[in-house]
Amino acid sequence: MNASDQEPGLYAAREPIFPKRVSGKFRNLKWIIMAVTLGIYYLTPWIRWDRGPSLPDQAVLVDIANRRFFFFMIEIWPHEFYFVAGLLIMAGLGLFLFTSALGRVWCGYACPQTVWTDLFILVERWIEGDRNARLRLHRQKKWDFRKVRLRLTKYITWVLIGLATGGAWVFYFTDAPQLLQDLVFGTAHPIAYTTIAVMTFTTVFFGAIAREQICIYACPWPRIQAAMMDEETLTVGYREWRGEPRGKGKRTTDSELGDCIDCMACVNVCPVGIDIRDGQQLECITCALCIDACDEMMEKIGKPRGLVDYLAVGDEAYETAGNPPRSIWKHHFLRPRTILYTALWSLVGILLVVALFMRTDIDLTVAPVRNPVFVTLSDGTIRNTYEVRLRNKHGDDRPFTISIKGDPTMRVELEGTPESTVMVPADQMKLQRVYVLAPNGSVPAEGNRTEFRIWVEDATNGDRVYKDTVFNGKAR
Template identity: 85%
Template sequence: MKTTLPIFQNASDSVSSDPEPALYAAREPIFPKRVQGKFRNLKWYIMAFTLGIYYITPWLRWDRGPSLPDQAVLVDIANRRFFFFMIEIWPHEFYFVAGLLIMAGLGLFLFTSALGRVWCGYACPQTVWTDLFILVERWIEGDRNARLRLYRQKKWDFHKLRLRVSKLVVWVLIGMATGGAWVFYFTDAPALMVDLLNGSAHSIAYTTIVVMTFTTVFFGAFAREQICIYACPWPRIQAAMMDEETLTVGYRYWRGEPRAKRRREVVDSDLGDCIDCMACVNVCPVGIDIRDGQQLECITCALCIDACDDVMAKVGKSRGLIDYLAVGDEEHERAGNPPRSIWRHHFLRPRTVLYTTLWAIVGVMLVVALFMRTDIEMTVAPVRNPTFVTLSDGSIRNTYEVRLRNKHSDNRPFRITVKGDPSLIVELEGSPTGIVDVPADQMKLQRVYVVSTNGAIPAESASTGFRIWVEDVANGDRVYKDTVFNGRSK
């Protein structure tokens, strides 16, 4: 007899009793196996290059003259300036920094559109420092099997304690070097190093080093892939940058399946090339099986390609069972066609061309703006209280606050003049000659008086425009600002 469930039956009675998956899975330690190949070598080169830039750059010197710091790259927060070799960025020129950030974002979009998460796999700081910590771990404790045995060993004997303490000490030293290098970017590195060693540095420096040491060790030594999976937003938004022609690390399913463990001399046409050796899984830094398809955890580091190519060479099969592939390559190759051109089908596409064009436009604009800026700058702010003053002889005087910025490495005399109606003359507070000295690489506030000698401004209304000129007496460079003279009309 057929039974009908009541309309208002408890929902828990009709649904499966299987527990819902947790939003967060506890981390299981991953012990990647050492692998050799072109992609692993590329990661070594990029790691050495990026870490070298980070640790060495604060110690590079650049002579800017006696009044400026000689550190090549310096974020001078106290004086609100940023130095990058021959370039000096002032606070009002923050658009250069904004432009560089836009270029970085467009570059990330470009590489993701063409090669997936290639940034995550090769140049992301989390990846670089994690590789460094794994290298230390392998150097002290051994390769994957040795580390697994040590992890599974429940008894803490002297051998295990010595290895773990040695590893932790090296990790902490790396973290301290990372935090120390960070603070060196914000002040003179040699002087700060001396202060840090003798205990006279500011407490902010010590606090920053402690925080950076902790975060570096925690992220690179303990959290590792958890940062990429749970903390980083990029895996979840990268899909918007990718399409069916984006190259990502993939498994040629149609070639490798059905997989089976077998010796080289066994020939079976029904079996695929994959021998299920698990080499691709054992070398993966995030512990996934790329044969299950593209996954959120995959950082496209391509180490599984090196591992699989090595195995294929040993069993006498062609390389490329795991390779950089696009969705569009699958149907093309399954039909027996040769691989498609990477440049034509994957790189030279409307999306990548658009990103490249936008990236180049922003870069050209920044270069043009950099070369067009002058070494002297000025701003003019009329004093509004009062708007004008009538002098005893009937003349009308306006007051302006002129900020003069000298970007040269030496003191410069600036001459201030006005251009407009002939009746307007300029007077400088504290300078009867009309010339004001501005210290090297500083800004000076100068009060300027503009007087209409005929007692009224030469206009039909109560204001008229004119121009304030500033000339560098040393080399003749000139800049100007347009402003308004206020008074009573005729």
């Protein structure tokens, strides 16, 4: 059997991509977003915030041991996970909104895979040179001293970036300065070292080695985005009516050639290695670097910018007829789909803010003890037992006073203390057994249940919360 008769393989071998450096407004925007996002990620654990004597003074802290999350003045407890769920819903709606308006703009500018890949490519360009220099080094078969030196320098720098990424991640879970000291002196918990090692490997593999393969094969969003887009969604495209036919010949007024001179500038700067002139493709992350490259070339040959631009499917037929470009806001942004996503996103955000300001710094749960349901004492008094969990969200110990409201004949006693006040430690939950007693004959016989309310008051500032429950018993 000849080699030409063999069936093609299931997967094509990866062709390394060496994007060329480009300058322009979209590339500058990507630099800004990269600097801001990486700065937030690496520096946030070092922002100090007074958390009291029992917690690290860290502005953003994920307290796994006590199952809490701190974000500056906001503290999220396990029972308030709905805040996290709400933020995730807002993130999803925001992604839908931006995709319906501007395609995969998240992928092209703010996705962590894109940001770190840009960082690794930047390091590679600094060390090995721009596209042509990197291509020559890649095709060089002989591993001379220069190639070994450049590659070793690049790999070491990549690993250092991965270490910084993994290190920054673990700093979010404990006191950053103390953990850094423990890591340096080898006294940190093995989990910290393991996490940093895993994060270093995944960061280098995803961002430096796999690169665009993660976006093409591992990420599900390219397959989902089509459901979020329609013919009015702006995405990077090629004005074929203006650029074709391509050619490098001399352009005159009567020339049959289009504006595209087939210089391949748009292909050479693409981080996923596609040709935008072939139309919309799954691999395109809408980073718009091809727009910068094409605009730069159009200026050099004296042609109008915008041969490659943010376009919608509906724009092509409209512009082909000789009409001027349509209003971006009217035809692309202010549409029923984008308005709906914006309204839903805003609604969830408003509800979260309202819930945040309505919550108190104390909380309680009441669980009646059902075994037995009630106890009759020797003097005929009926006693019910309740397990009350008191949660103190303050940074200092607080005295909580427990009282009841309902049948005036009922009274409350606390296990372990003759008083009705219990001290709850700072940032902790205390389980307190509470006895509610009713004298003989005071409980209605019908239904054998009396509704009442347990009140808890912070004796320091007067904050109050309550829970409704029932008293079980039988009158003689």
